[in-house]
Amino acid sequence: NAGVTQTPKFRVLKTGQSMTLLCAQDMNHEYMYWYRQDPGMGLRLIHYSVGEGTTAKGEVPDGYNVSRLKKQNFLLGLESAAPSQTSVYFCATLSSTGPAFFGQGTRLTVV
Amino acid sequence: RKEVEQDPGPFNVPEGATVAFNCTYSNSASQSFFWYRQDCRKEPKLLMSVYSSGNEDGRFTAQLNRASQYISLLIRDSKLSDSATYLCVVTVGGYNKLIFGAGTRLAVHP
Numbered sequence: 146n147a148g149v150t151q152t153p154k155f156r157v158l159k160t161g162q163s164m165t166l167l168c169a170q171d172m173n174h175e176y177m178y179w180y181r182q183d184p185g186m187g188l189r190l191i192h193y194s195v196g197e198g199t200t201a202k203g204e205v206p207d208g209y210n211v212s213r214l215k216k217q218n219f220l221l222g223l224e225s226a227a228p229s230q231t232s233v234y235f236c237a238t239l240s241s242t243g244p245a246f247f248g249q250g251t252r253l254t255v256v
Numbered sequence: 257r258k259e260v261e262q263d264p265g266p267f268n269v270p271e272g273a274t275v276a277f278n279c280t281y282s283n284s285a286s287q288s289f290f291w292y293r294q295d296c297r298k299e300p301k302l303l304m305s306v307y308s309s310g311n312e313d314g315r316f317t318a319q320l321n322r323a324s325q326y327i328s329l330l331i332r333d334s335k336l337s338d339s340a341t342y343l344c345v346v347t348v349g350g351y352n353k354l355i356f357g358a359g360t361r362l363a364v365h366p
Contacts, residue, residue, distance in 0.1 A: 176352050182297065187343070187358035195352070203353075233297055237354065243288045243347060245354055247299035 168236030
């Protein structure tokens with residue numbers, strides 16, 4: 146039982162490049178979330194989804210897009226990466242009765 | 257005002273000490289409450305859920321006061337392995353928006 150799996154785990158991008166982070170879960174949870182965490186700061190919500198085909202903006206959505214075409218997958222896209230998007234990205238899932246479970250994180254560096 | 261606020265850290269305590277963390281939340285519609293632990297920018301891991309009746313798990317006790325919008329975590333007999341950042345987490349609204357506090361770092365020394 147893998148739980149929540151994020152791919153890739155590490156990535157280095159050049160400014161202006163695009164990429165997609167994948168979060169896959171096998172727990173049949175309705176709710177999925179993308180966070181970023183920067184040094185000395187807490188987790189900030191980028192986007193979230195309350196079910197297949199739905200997405201909503203979080204606290205820091207600018208520069209990111211998301212899609213949830215299948216219940217088990219939540220994709221986070223960076224269309225034109227910027228150095229300010231250098232961060233650790235975490236995906237989380239939540240059932241209606243909680244608690245949340247996290248992927249291992251993606252460490253992204255934009256140069 | 258942040259939706260979830262925690263004590264600023266770090267807390268530096270000797271082994272065996274008792275340490276208490278506090279957390280307040282601003283949205284009275286918050287529904288579920290948790291404490292998570294995070295080590296060295298690894299993924300957060302659930303420590304315990306928090307209920308109004310209070311709950312205990314070994315050396316850890318959590319308490320929720322809905323009237324004051326306040327959550328606490330008490331760690332007794334601190335171990336070196338308790339050194340980590342402790343995150344207060346609430347879910348808000350019908351869509352279960354999951355909001356984190358900034359975290360409080362605990363360092364337990366010999």
